[in-house]
Amino acid sequence: MGAENKRMPLNRQQHRIKRSPSISSMAIMASIILGMILGVATASADVAENDFRYISYHDLLPTSDRFTDVNVTSFSRLLFDVARDQVIVGARDNLYRLSLHLDVRERSTWEVTPAMRTMCQDKGQSEESCRNYIMVLEAHGNRVYACGTYAFSPACSWRQMENLTVTRYDKGVAKCPFSPAANNTALMSDSGRLFVGTT
Incomplete structure (x- = not known):
């Protein structure tokens, strides 16, 4: 070398x-x-x-039905009930029953108690997070199963489909996320079993 x-x-x-x-x-x-x-x-x-397939928000406004409530935010869940010509809407602290043309048929308030809100805030959560955000909304026969975060203490309720009257309350742990920021999806089987996935 x-x-x-x-x-x-x-x-x-x-x-x-x-x-x-x-x-x-x-x-x-x-x-x-x-x-x-x-x-x-x-x-x-x-x-x-x-692109002719693109329609702007402003172009849609004159021809679209809209629903708003100035005191409510986070309209997060929709349940279409075509047989009864209605849509059930889950929002922050409220459930709505609307016609398919978005006329209000009923509003059902489901707020967190002041004691629960205070306890949630004492644990370090913000005032806005310590509300009841509806995260699960499923139909079973003539009833609706709704679950909300309820100030980081999830709660669920069975309600009548035609008037949103509560027939029973359930604990929501393992059925609904604690946080309103969580992503989740739910499905109720024909037999009434609830399947939920949360990230």
């Missing part, structure tokens, strides 16, 4: 310096990536505006 084939090993610091990219090249790469992202976002916005 000749001396020309022998390589002298670099010490670790020289090796790092030689392989690490310069700050200016990283800045150039970041600029290129940012430019590509902005270009794609701009192109997507242009396509959406010119």
